[in-house]
Amino acid sequence: MTEQAQEVYxxxxxxxxxxxxxxxxxxxxxxxxxxxxxxxxxxxxxxxxVVAKETFMRAVWPDSFVEDSNLTxxxxxxxxxxxxxxxxxxxxxxxxxxxxxxxxxxxxxxDAGLPPQSTLVTAAGDFRxxxxxxxxxxxxxxLLEVLGDGITESLINSLSQLPRLRVFARETAFRYxxxxxxxxxxxxxxxxxxxxxxxxxxxxxxxxxxxLEVAGGERSWSAQYACPLSALPAAQAEIATSVxxxxxxxxxxxxxxxxxxxxxxxxxxxxxYLKGRYFWNKYAAKWxxxxxxxxxxxxxxxxxxxxxxxxxxxxxxxxxxxHLPPQVALPEASAAAHKAVExxxxxxxxxxxxxxxxxxxxxxxxxxxxxxxxxxxxNPGASLAHQRxxxxxxxxxxxxxxxxxxxxxxxxxxxxxxxxxxxxxxLYLMGxxxxxxxxxxxxxxxxxxxxxxxxxxxxIRLRQxxxxxxxxxxxKARQAEEDSSFALGxxxxxxxxxxxxxxxxxxxRTLRSESAAGYVSPYGIALIHAGLGERExxxxxxxxxxxxxxxxxxxxxxxxxLEGLRSDARFVRLMGRIGFGG
Numbered sequence: 001m002t003e004q005a006q007e008v009y010x011x012x013x014x015x016x017x018x019x020x021x022x023x024x025x026x027x028x029x030x031x032x033x034x035x036x037x038x039x040x041x042x043x044x045x046x047x048x049x050v051v052a053k054e055t056f057m058r059a060v061w062p063d064s065f066v067e068d069s070n071l072t073x074x075x076x077x078x079x080x081x082x083x084x085x086x087x088x089x090x091x092x093x094x095x096x097x098x099x100x101x102x103x104x105x106x107x108x109x110x111d112a113g114l115p116p117q118s119t120l121v122t123a124a125g126d127f128r129x130x131x132x133x134x135x136x137x138x139x140x141x142x143l144l145e146v147l148g149d150g151i152t153e154s155l156i157n158s159l160s161q162l163p164r165l166r167v168f169a170r171e172t173a174f175r176y177x178x179x180x181x182x183x184x185x186x187x188x189x190x191x192x193x194x195x196x197x198x199x200x201x202x203x204x205x206x207x208x209x210x211x212l213e214v215a216g217g218e219r220s221w222s223a224q225y226a227c228p229l230s231a232l233p234a235a236q237a238e239i240a241t242s243v244x245x246x247x248x249x250x251x252x253x254x255x256x257x258x259x260x261x262x263x264x265x266x267x268x269x270x271x272x273y274l275k276g277r278y279f280w281n282k283y284a285a286k287w288x289x290x291x292x293x294x295x296x297x298x299x300x301x302x303x304x305x306x307x308x309x310x311x312x313x314x315x316x317x318x319x320x321x322x323h324l325p326p327q328v329a330l331p332e333a334s335a336a337a338h339k340a341v342e343x344x345x346x347x348x349x350x351x352x353x354x355x356x357x358x359x360x361x362x363x364x365x366x367x368x369x370x371x372x373x374x375x376x377x378x379n380p381g382a383s384l385a386h387q388r389x390x391x392x393x394x395x396x397x398x399x400x401x402x403x404x405x406x407x408x409x410x411x412x413x414x415x416x417x418x419x420x421x422x423x424x425x426x427l428y429l430m431g432x433x434x435x436x437x438x439x440x441x442x443x444x445x446x447x448x449x450x451x452x453x454x455x456x457x458x459x460i461r462l463r464q465x466x467x468x469x470x471x472x473x474x475x476k477a478r479q480a481e482e483d484s485s486f487a488l489g490x491x492x493x494x495x496x497x498x499x500x501x502x503x504x505x506x507x508x509r510t511l512r513s514e515s516a517a518g519y520v521s522p523y524g525i526a527l528i529h530a531g532l533g534e535r536e537x538x539x540x541x542x543x544x545x546x547x548x549x550x551x552x553x554x555x556x557x558x559x560x561x562l563e564g565l566r567s568d569a570r571f572v573r574l575m576g577r578i579g580f581g582g
Contacts, residue, residue: 011104033189036077043102052099070187086438131190148198150274158240160381169383169413185214221246230267272298285323306344312336313353325519326549348379363579383412421452449480489524496531523552
């Protein structure tokens with residue numbers, strides 16, 4: 001036998017076979033991506049020693065230019081597969097600024113008595129992991145860029161409906177816009193990569209796409225579609241159906257109809273919808289407002305365009321309580337979400353939007369859960385729906401269920417910053433602070449100035465009594481966000497708790513001044529009054545919070561910083577009016 005053929009390791013209930021590239025737990029296969037397996041093998045081979053990040057990059061990604069976040073994602077995948085945690089590691093320990101160490105006791109054996117590889121592959125699952133990379137465009141043609149991004153997102157949404165296919169969501173896939181397809185596939189641990197380009201030729205739009213098998217590097221399928229702009233909706237549906245066929249997926253007649261579905265027959269409306277989603281994905285208020293304009297124009301052309309109504313609802317959600325008063329934004333979102341479901345009851349995006357209305361605006365918890373479940377029934381591969389449902393479960397204090405749902409969202413969109421923060425928030429509310437901090441560190445490695453991550457880290461340090469660190473994180477959050485009133489409220493509260501009354505009152509004056517000029521969430525003002533021991537004023541502003549339908553109203557149910565008010569009869573009554581029953 002060769003050296004590699006004898007390379008089998010045991011640790012706790014696990015068997016790792018290097019030659020067969022298999023990991024078993026109690027004789028049952030554990031599915032890992034190719035890169036995650038390589039990372040695990042390197043750790044196990046050097047058990048007890050610190051393996052530097054540079055060593056991983058040389059050994060696992062030798063021919064690719066990738067970022068450290070790829071290693072972070074692989075470590076996260078491994079921890080999940082092994083049932084490990086950042087805060088209390090049984091297997092993989094993070095060594096700050098150096099690398100990782102495998103801490104479990106490892107035993108090397110000559111023969112693990114494993115069954116043949118073929119039986120294990122079948123048992124491991126038969127779904128395919130697909131990465132759809134953004135379609136490229138030549139030159140600085142913004143229309144082609146908008147169309148390319150829109151077609152890519154449409155393909156992701158269409159293909160994610162297929163049960164035997166796992167498709168990486170938009171945020172993760174779009175981080176590899178400039179990457180070479182096979183390198184991107186390796187970094188993500190994908191089985192197959194779909195890539196291509198969009199260009200103009202003789203008045204037509206030409207879309208070229210191909211499938212690449214990551215393991216062998218061979219192109220398994222390619223096609224080119226030339227069509228006038230007026231035929232773009234039909235071309236996009238045809239591409240999705242062709243890709244499913246090229247992947248040799250067994251799909252039902254109903255699934256085939258979903259792939260081929262065209263949500264509007266009007267090309268102008270479709271192009272306006274793509275522009276709306278393009279600007280919605282840019283997040284900043286000025287771009288989201290531009291997205292609203294495009295969605296409204298699409299609806300003016302096609303009054304039954306459900307996707308455009310859903311996009312409009314999402315835009316108003318994004319602006320609410322930050323850039324627009326909730327009393328202005330949420331009724332608009334509600335009208336659009338209801339219209340989307342009315343126009344197309346089979347549209348997952350429409351039910352996901354309506355679920356948000358039932359949750360954040362109507363306070364109708366059973367209806368919200370029904371809508372979330374309906375959205376996921378229609379598209380089980382929709383990471384955004386899983387994330388939103390996970391957040392709903394979190395506010396319902398069903399933390400274990402929320403964690404499972406958010407982990408599922410993370411598996412579909414592992415590089416999503418917002419999913420990472422949602423996971424951290426849930427862990428924080430479960431009292432698992434160090435795990436929450438570890439999750440936030442991964443987010444901040446990808447984007448050091450990400451406002452929600454800094455804000456969440458500040459909340460954790462605040463509850464831990466590390467007030468100076470909390471203020472420092474909230475200040476970083478303020479520097480990263482154009483609307484920093486949320487962070488200032490928590491800064492004022494931290495000063496109040498620390499006994500720095502002058503600083504707390506200064507923050508309070510600033511927020512009151514800003515609230516006179518435009519919308520500021522009442523929560524921050526209420527919080528500072530609570531920190532100063534001014535209960536009457538705190539409840540006055542909590543009433544304003546409730547009346548405004550501000551999103552922080554739901555936070556009252558779980559907020560650790562308001563623990564001192566919970567026994568007050570006024571707080572109990574307020575919770576009952578919200579629908580939490582005290």
